[in-house]
Amino acid sequence: MKLRYFAWLRTRIGRGEEFLDPPAGIATVEALVAWLATRGPGYAAALAEPRLVRVAVNQDYVGPDHPVRPGDEVALFPPVTGG
Amino acid sequence: MIRVEEAAFDVGRELAAFGTCDGLGNDKIGAVASFVGYVRGAEPGAPPLVAMTLEHYPGMTERQLAAIEAEARGRWPLADVLMIHRYGRLVPGEPIVLVAVASAHRRAAFEACEFLMDWLKTKAPFWKLEETAAGAEWVEAKTSDDAAAERWR
Numbered sequence: 393m394k395l396r397y398f399a400w401l402r403t404r405i406g407r408g409e410e411f412l413d414p415p416a417g418i419a420t421v422e423a424l425v426a427w428l429a430t431r432g433p434g435y436a437a438a439l440a441e442p443r444l445v446r447v448a449v450n451q452d453y454v455g456p457d458h459p460v461r462p463g464d465e466v467a468l469f470p471p472v473t474g475g
Numbered sequence: 476m477i478r479v480e481e482a483a484f485d486v487g488r489e490l491a492a493f494g495t496c497d498g499l500g501n502d503k504i505g506a507v508a509s510f511v512g513y514v515r516g517a518e519p520g521a522p523p524l525v526a527m528t529l530e531h532y533p534g535m536t537e538r539q540l541a542a543i544e545a546e547a548r549g550r551w552p553l554a555d556v557l558m559i560h561r562y563g564r565l566v567p568g569e570p571i572v573l574v575a576v577a578s579a580h581r582r583a584a585f586e587a588c589e590f591l592m593d594w595l596k597t598k599a600p601f602w603k604l605e606e607t608a609a610g611a612e613w614v615e616a617k618t619s620d621d622a623a624a625e626r627w628r
Contacts, residue, residue: 399530399602400613448600451535467532467600471616474529474560474601475512475572475592 393462395428397438398469401445404438413462421447422456424466444470476556477540479531481563486511486570493557493575504554508584509575510592516567522607529562529571532600536560543594547576550590551583558591560601590627597624 396409418427425447429439439445447454448467460466478484490509517524544556557575565571574591578584603614 396532398532398600399604402530448532448535451532451538453598467535469532469600470602470613472597472600473603473614473616474531474599475596 393460394465396465396467398467400470401438401468405434414460419459420456421449421454421458421460421466424460425456425468428468439468446471476558477537477544478559479533479536479540480559480561483561483569484559484573486573489557489559489573490575493555493577503579504577505579506581506584507575507577508581508588509573510588511570512572512592514565514567514569514571517607522609524567524605524607526564526566526606527571528564528604528606528611529560530602530604531560531562535600539599540595543591543598546594547587547591551576551578551587553578553583553587556587556591558595560595560599562601593620593623593627596620 393412393414394409395412397405397407402408414424414427418424425439425442425445428435446469449458449460450465451467490507493507514524514527540558540560544558547553547556554577557573559573561571572595574588574595576584576587576591578587597620605612605614
């Protein structure tokens, strides 16, 4: 699974992207975010407030119940501020 | 047309080409409405803004802008749409975004232009990093932008 991080999530986690194989049983966005938060202090800091984290799976916005599968591109980022 | 690019754009040249020179050449266009967003200087009392760096999500950005354009075309009879959004490091006074809409009548052009900006601000994956003498900080999303996007539902 390809993980991508943007804006302050990227700076807190310390990288823009990585490939990870989440453990079996991580089947939803919510579970994935909770698992990522356990991977180290940077992840914990970035994901401390899940309500501030937006998630896209394969480049479309999704909610916490959306499934995640091997091969997906999952992006985590704060609410957008362009324009 | 959707363009996501680092280079500066010339507003006058873009609008002249959009209205007349790009082969549209049809007499159905009665109105072009446009919006230009610039890097604003600091708010009163805040430290001077040195620069604004725009980060985006290549690939998803273009997809989201295309979806927003399709939504606008479904709601209003539009002859053409132009959306240019820059990324990278910009200084105060530089243009960030240009949206232009061509239609037969002004009402559709005005409304569609405002709609495109309201949805772009809340759906297009761009983030602003403000740089001042005090350091760099990510701009927080505004609830007023969410409310503006929500009123088109």
